[in-house]
Amino acid sequence: MRMLKSTAVAVSLLLAVAAGSQEGFPLDGTWRGEWGPDGGKSAVVIVMKWDGQNVNGMINPGPNVVRFSGPVLDPSDWSVRIEAQSRDGQPIIIDAKLDDIGSYNRTLTGTWTLAGVEHPFTMARE
């Protein structure tokens, strides 16, 4: 029982710290989410890093990684646009809105368009 209480306190503290933490550039870090139609969603991981002029990113790091680079973030309305090309040459366009900027686990919500077909898309920063 005592151990359970200690664990709960520790988890609460971690959550409290996470809730209050922020990183510098709002997109920097690892993001995890999913895209696709209901019942057929695909998991996706995106890693992004700001270099002062562009965001350099990877979609699904690993042997099938898709890389992209560009301004990506429009801070006037916190909109995000990622343009990339899938491994088989299909255009990928992600249009999303950055929300909950004050949270470490901020979110991106919008659409993922592959080869001209639009799907819902959502992810949160880890």
Added chain:
Amino acid sequence: MRHWRVAALLLAAALAGCDGGSSSATSAAPAAAGKPTPRHPDGQVRFDSEPGGRGHWGQASVSSLFETGVQVVMDENGLLANIADAPRVAPFQPWALALYEYRQKNDLKDDPTRACIAPAGPRHLHTTGGFRIIRDPTYDRMYVLFGGGNRNWRVVFMDGREPPNPEEVAGTYFGHQAGYFEGDTLVVESSGYNARFWFSNGGLPHTEALRLTERFSRPDFDTLKYEVTIDDPLTYTRPWTAEWTVDWVEGGEIAERFCEDHRTAVEGE
């Protein structure tokens, strides 16, 4: 009432800066008017109390960080009286200005210190409780001890060691700090920071590319002059400088103040 008294002081400080004088509202009197700068037996400036004495550095002459010469009005928490002044606080990149404005418009509610994250960078000189700068000749270091923000401390290496390659180390709250003397001025260069803290109470953003050059001098016994140059090319369009003075509090000790005893905002989140 207190807010606007501080704001008035800040405005006065900014106006003083425009005249080519100090940006401090409580600029030190000419050195000749006060007690002379204390020194160690080897002649180096002493930034702490003299042997047998007691005291510490107290409240800064300005309550937040903004570029030298800029005229803006802020309260004691670094909150702008007029959000339209935000672009003049520092030479922001567009994303950094947008984030600074976001934080300001949210009344700084996401301030990491509310979750007891360290007030690192220049901000620690703005915490309540006072601070001391102590030379340690045995280990060739300077220590900055301060009362607020969980009684944190900084270690400044004076032995000439090189900073680690930032690509090979994880950033920390206080980074790697190397110091040396230029005449009577203690210069501290630091890098290797993480981006999990706000280096000013007003919410100025930074990235892990942040590099600080701080210059401490003691023109007379009662005055610490502080200048910091912020160089973060991922956040700001050019390096920029802020400065203020701090008064010596004779006879006191650093107050003990732990964040956990005072935090308010995290509750309920």
